[in-house]
Each structure stands twice: as structure tokens, then as C-alpha cells.
Amino acid sequence: MKKTLLLRSVFRQLGANLLTTFFMCAGIMIGIAVLIAVIALGQGTEARILERVDRVGIADTFTLRTVPWGQGGGGLRDEHGGFLLKFDDVLDLQNQLPGIAAVTPTLNTRSSVGANSEALDNISIQGAALGFQDVRDWNVQAGSLLSDEDIELNSPVAVLGPALAAWFFRGDNPIGNAIYIEDTQLEVIGVLESRGASGSGRNADEIVLVPEKVFAELFQPLGLSTVTVRVEDASRIETLARDTREYLEGLYPGEELFVRFPMATARARDEMANALSFYLTGVAILALLIGGTVMMNLTSLSVSARTREIGLRKALGARKRDISRQVLLETVMISLIAGIAGMVLGYVLTNVLAARLELRSLMTWHAPVAGLALSMVAGCVFGVRPAKRAASLDPVVALRGISQR
């Protein structure tokens, strides 16, 4: 009975001070919406940046090989005494280990390439198996990449690196023309986008990409010595590389596999992730500070605006505890209502901003929860204390109303 009365009086109070309530709500709403938008946009940008780093630095890709070294010729000959992997075991990795995004056997050699009755020596030839394009998301500047049919049906086609295309065809359209590798004629169906030099000084644009079976017929590898794996989460690459190695070593008892991953990129990625999350933490703290200050202002004002009402309540027999409880209840109520509205506003704001400004956003539950908690804490700290002070005033003084201006 008493509780319902208190609740009803709380609601009355909120209704009566409609404008005050509105300002309180607006303040909390803005605070929480800003917090949500700031954190969502920040995290979205962080994800986008790291993804970009992963893509450019292939930080999400590692290789496993049966020999400890061998710059090119993966899978050509077991001249270094390594053993060979079975194709199916390699392709099965994706089903066996969670967290692996794509797997492709690496078929790599150097050979001479001819076209237009000219020839170049020592050019990197890569065989693309299914999954190749999931591991290496290279793009073409003209024509098309190898299709799944090309790869499965052993089509006599090739995709050229831009440096080769320029050298052989000198400004003419290479698409549809023929190149020769080991006297086998291949039709050019695409030209890769330029990737420039790698750090080691090799020109990544001197490359020919052919379907895996074409590669097998040309160079007749005995089996696979190298496999390239792309993981879903670049930050877990070391763990996954270890798991993959252990799994494969289990399949080939007694053999040893060697893992290589892009350490320099991974180091840079970690540093960048640290820098970004440091920044975002700072931003979140700043947003909380702003929200907190606004909330602290509003709560303190809304209570001091009601000194007279508190005096009246005291005159009617309310104890200090009753008044604190009432203010507390009001604060919680306002925080909840405005908090939910703020979440909706923040969600809308984030999506509108993200769409308008082509930013990425990433929602998490942390921001809204932190916002709600903040508004309640601010309400209690900055609302209940002045309320207590008002409650401890002489009711007559408080009733005189203007006395607390």
C-alpha cells in the first residue's frame, strides 16, 4: 500500500515537473546516445583499419611447409629431404580446425615465359587451386580472375602480373592473347592489379597465375610441400598455426612441419591494435566524462529546483529517508526511461552517421550498459546528496521557497 503510494507520488512528481523531467531525460538521452555512437563508430573504424592492415600485410595468412626453407619451388621436388603432404589432407584442414577461413596448397616455381616471340627468364609461376582466391584476395585490373571452372576443368588459361603484361604486350590489350610456358600455350584472361615491390626487393608484379592442374602437368610436382592458410581472426594466428601444425604432424607421424607467418606485419598489427584500443578507451572515458558532467548538472539543478516541494513533504511528515528514497526512485526511473530512449537514439544516430559518412560501426552491449550505469550513479551521487541537504533544511525555510535560490 505504502509502496504504491510512493510510486504513484513519484510518477506524479515526474509528471508535474514535466519540463524538468524532460530536460533530465534529454540530457541522459544525449549522453547515452553520444556514448553509444562514439564507441560504435570507434570500434567500427578500428575493425576496418585492422582489416585493412591484415589485407595489405596478409597478417591473417601463414604457411606450413615440410622443409624449413625454399623461397619458390614449394612442391616441386623433395630435394631438401622433406616429406610431401596429400592434397586431400590439406583441403580438409578447413573442416577440421575452427577459425580457418581458407586453405590453399602453394604451388610455386620459377620458369621462363614467352609471348610475341619473346621470352623472359626466371618468372614466378603460381598454381591456383580451389581456395586460392579466398586466401589471396588479389584483384584484376583487366579481364577476370581464374574461375572455379577454369581451375577444375584444367582450362589452358593464365592471369598475368601487370609488369609482364606491360612488357610482353606493350600497351596492347593482353586479354585473349597467348603466352607460352614450357611450350604449352595458355590464353591470357586477366591482368592483376599492381602490388609493387615486396620488401625483399622482388617485383610482385612479375607473376603468372595458372590453374593448379595446368601447373601439375607443366612441372609435375611429386606432391605438396607447402600449404598456405588464411585465418578468420588475425590476432589468433599464432595459436591456429600451432594447432594446424600439430594436427598435420598427427597425420604424418614422425614428420616435422615448419610454420612461417608474417611476423613483421603481425607485430605492426598488434602495435596498431594497441594504439587504437588505447585511443578508443580514451575516447570512451571522455564521452563518459561529458555525459557525467551534463548529468551531474541536471540532477543537481532538478533537485535544487524542488527545495520547496521537499519542504512541503517534510511538513507533511516525510522523514529524510523517505525523501532520499523518493529522489532515488525518480532518478532510477528517469535514467531507465531516458536510457532506453537514448539507446534507440544512439542506435539510429550511429547508423545514420555510418551510412552518411561511409564509416563502419560496431555495436556492443558495453556502451549502453556503461551509459545507464553512469546516469544512475550520477543521479545518486549528485541527486541524492542535494536532496538530503534539502531534506535536512528547516521545513519552514524550505517552504518559503525562494530561500534556496
Place this chain on the structure above:
Amino acid sequence: MRQQRRKCLSILLLVVRVMVVNRRRCLLAIAGTAVGVAAVTILVSLGHMSQIQLGHELGRLGTNVLIIESARFPQGRSTPGSMGATLTEDDVASLQGGVEGIATIAPVMLQQGEVSSDTGAVRTDIIATSTSFLDVRGLGLSQGAPFTEPEIDSGAPDGILIGQTIVTLLFGNTDPVGNTVNVNDTLFEVIGVLEEQGLDANGEDQDEVVIIPLVTAQQYQVLGTQERLTHIYIEVTQAELVPMVKESVIRVLRAAHQLGPDEPDHFDVFDQAQLLAARTDILGSLEDLVCVLAAIMLIGGGLGITAVQLMSIRERTWEIGLHRALGARKRDIIFQFLLESTILGGLGGVLGAVSGVLAPLPIASAFSLSPVIAWPILAISLTTGIALGIASGVYPAIYASRLDPVVALRSG
């Protein structure tokens, strides 16, 4: 005119007096603006710091590196495989003298060769260069020390730096430093091990490499009789200058090689196209983020301050009625409230700007970042703080002046 000034002065005094009397409320309002301005300043400063750090990390991946390669494909278009090395150490000197924006430059002879120890032999990349190569590539040593200049000059006790993969292969788990290896039948002493780099962006192992002094290589003809360079590595001072430096490099080299206008370059200059694009992308998204966040915070903070102002005016409604009854004109009321919010905004702005400028310093030193004080932001946030104060005071001030004095007085 004098009257007017006196009146303004007395209102100013009143406003100050009112503020001193209501310190609690004013401190809260100042805190609001200060926190807002400081937050924006810090946000932008930290954003720039993060940008610099990201740029630095990307630089370590090689954004700033330009690689000049001797004509990979023979210009005579004659026989395949005749690598025509066209670069010389004179070119290095003319580039150093003739191109601005070069931080470090390294002459390189790169060839495949055989490296062997007592236990085995491997074919791998052999790089003959100067120590500046390590700086250009951002390579560190996990053990030992790089060769020093006198060693290069004397060419006597020949030091070699080897990559981790080579170490594993030739020495297993034993310490390679101090041991000897043969490079194309020339004896070298291992003086350092390169820090592990792993795969590069093309999926190639960067640790399969040995580095020897260029002087030694030339003196003992380790890489054959050819004395010309295959590559020149350049580190540009800033990633933004890469295209400009690339152009100057081509111009200077063409002039040095006395190429006629019709003759094609017999060298190639590569930049890290993908990395540079990624860098532009990454720093751009961060810049966008910083701007959007700053805007959101400014607007959010402004709305918050306006709400606070409105509420504080609501609380003082009767006071406005009293002033009106005592003869205040509407514009006196507007003036009074705008003055108040300007003073509060100004104080808050200054306070916020000061803490916004100072706060990143300890943060930077605590997290060993290079501190960036966004001086332009100091000006911007100061202006915004005051503008915000005035702007968030405009509506409440007009609202206050429009209050019916009779109604206002009754709202005791």
C-alpha cells in the same frame, strides 16, 4: 553613450556578483564546458598521436621505401636472362645530392648464391650492401651487431648478417655468432642474426637472406665480376613525399645516365603501392573518425549545456520577473544571460583548453608515445568553448526575456 556604458558595467557587476553568489551552479556549468572543450582537444590530440603511431607502424612495414631496380628486363629486348645492371654507386651519390626528401639510401647487389656451413648448404638471396640498408628496411638484429664502417673499408675480417631461417638450417639450435660460413666460396664470420620478419606481403619468407658488406663483395668478387648495383633502396622522410621523390629519382637518374628524351628508362622505381594505398585509407578513416567524434561530442556537449542553462533559467524564473519589475528591459535580460553564459563559456573554455593541452603530455609519457599538442585545436576549442557558451545561452536568454513578467513573478 556614457550612460549605456555605465549600465552595461553595472549589469556586468551584477552578473559577476550573481555568479559568485551561485558558485556551486556556476562551477558545475564551467565544469560542463571545460570537460566538453578539454574532451574535444584531448580527443583530437590523442587522435593525432594515434595517427602518428599508426603511420610509424606502417612505415616499419615499408610505406616510405622506394626501390630502384636495374632494368629487370633487358631494354635491348634481346636474349632472356641477361640482367643488365645499370645502377652504380655514383648514382647513389647523385641521388643523395640531387633529390630532396631522402632519409636514408642504400646501394644493393642482390643475387642468389650458395651459403654453406660445416653442416649444410642452402641457395638463398645474398644482399651486398651498406649498413644503411638495415635502416631503410627497418631491420633489427636479434643477436650480435651490424658491421661497422671500418670493417667495410678494410674489407678484412668479413662480417655477415644472416636471417633466422638460414640460422635454423645451417646451425640448428647452436649460437651462430662467431661461427663461419662460406658464401660462394668466400669465408665470412657471422657477426649478427637478423630479427625474424616472417612472410612479407607477397607471402615470401623474408628471413631467407644473408647480408654482406658491399665493399667486401666487390673486393672479393663474391657475386661475380659485375660491380654494378642491382638495386638502390631509398627511405623517404615522409610517406606523403613518396610520389614526389619517385619523380625526382627518375629525373635525376635519367640525367645521370644521359638518357635522351626518346630513350626509355633502363631502371624501374617501385613504391609500395598497396601499402601506400592502405596507409592513405587507414589514416583517412582515422581522421574521419576523429572529426566525427569531435563533432558528436561538441554537439552532444552543446545540447547538454543548453539543457543545463534552460533548467537553471527555469529555476530563476521569478528572479527574471523581479528584474523586469525593477525596470529591466528585454534586452537587459538577454544581455544579462548572454553575458553570464559567455563568461561561463569563456572560463570553461580556457580551463578546458588548458587541461586539454596539458592532459595529453602525461598520457603520452606514460604510454611512451610522442606527444602531440594540437595547437590549432587549442584555438579552435577556445573559440568553440566561448561560442558554445554563447550559442547555448542564446535560446535560454531569449526564452528568459520573453517570459511574461507577471507570470514569472508568480512562479515563486
Place this chain on the structure above:
Amino acid sequence: MLRLEKVFRVYASGDHPIEALRQISLELPPRSFLAVQGKSGSGKSTLLNILGCLDRPTSGTYCVDGQNTEDISDDGLAALRSQKFGFIFQSFNLLNRFNALENVMLPYIYSPDPPADYKAIAHQMLERVGLGSRSQHLPGELSGGQQQRVAIARALVNSPDVILADEPTGALDSQSSREIVDLLAQLNIEGKTVIIVTHDGEIAAQCSSVVTLADGQVVDLRGTLVPDQDPKVVATL
């Protein structure tokens, strides 16, 4: 000289506008001492607000010293309030954290040409109401009667011709009330027009004339407006 002619004050309120004042005509020569009586809601405060230029008639004319207030801008009215009128309120309306002297000096802020020795004058005014020794006290440290006297001093600093008091004794005990009314009567004797809104018959009896309002109209008119002059009051019923 204050002259109301067929003044209406209508408040828009939904479908049925409320006529707070209906066709009031009243002429107050200088040095009048008028009580406005009536039940609550009869329109006496509205009348006082119009007389003090805080509010404007909806229709009819109100002339201050022969000038029609309709022709005076809002700023002009503000200047009138500053120079011509002094207000006294039931709830004193003192700024609580300003001391007595500061409260008294408040009107100088808005007066076009405050005297150089305004502080001394403010102090004189406090002495005039018997509070010379309390000038540094905050309102909270003063009794109700003393607070109202501070309010009177504040009303006097710009030497207005007319003092308007809205239930000045409503919040006071009878002893303090008497002192306040005596003070107001004294002011009238010194030459100021004093208009008191009250429902207290005793206070009304001390005034030289009494207007009684009911439902926004003048229902009764008694006494002379200025003791030594011919009464010139026109009330239209």
C-alpha cells in the same frame, strides 16, 4: 497622474476567455493613497500589474502622466517601471544570497542615469526604513517585517512617484504589518502615490480611498483620493 479608461484585461483560456478586468475607469491624481480590495480572483493583482506597467490592458487606455501606455514601447515601459514605479511584493522577492544593501541597490542596474553616490543613497533608504544597522545582513538573517522593509527601501531608491504594494503584509504578523502600513502611510504623506492591494479591512481603513473589485469590476468606491484635493474618481459600474 494615472488614468485608466474602460480597461479590459482578458486572458485567453481555452474556449472561454477569462475577463480579469472589465471596463475599469479610474483616475488617480498625484499623492493618492488607494487600497484595492476584493476577494481572491477578483482582479486586484491584475489591476496593480497594469497600473505598474508590468502588464498591458487588452482594450481601453491607460495613461501615465498623460501619455498613453499603448504608445510606449516595451523598453519605454521598462524605463517607467524603473523611474516612476516602485514595487513591493507579498513574498518580498529579495535575492536571498545578496545582503540587504545589495538588494536595495539592485534597481540602479536598470536606471538610465544612476547617481554617483548611489551606494550612499541606498544606505539612506535602509536607514529611512529603520534598517541602517542591518545593511550587511542576508535576508535569511532578517525577520519577515525587516525583509519587507528592505523591499520597501529597494522600491524607493529611484525615488519613484508611485509605490505599488501587492499584499505587502500577507506574510507578516500583525505587529510587523502595522509597522509596514505606517511606513507606507508616511511615504504618502511625503508626497508619493501609494497603492496597496489587500484583503485586510483594517489596512484599507487607513487609506484615504478604497476601491473594491468583484469579478473584475469596481463594485464600491469610498473616500477621497487626496486628502487636500477634491476627489476625482470615476468608476464606471
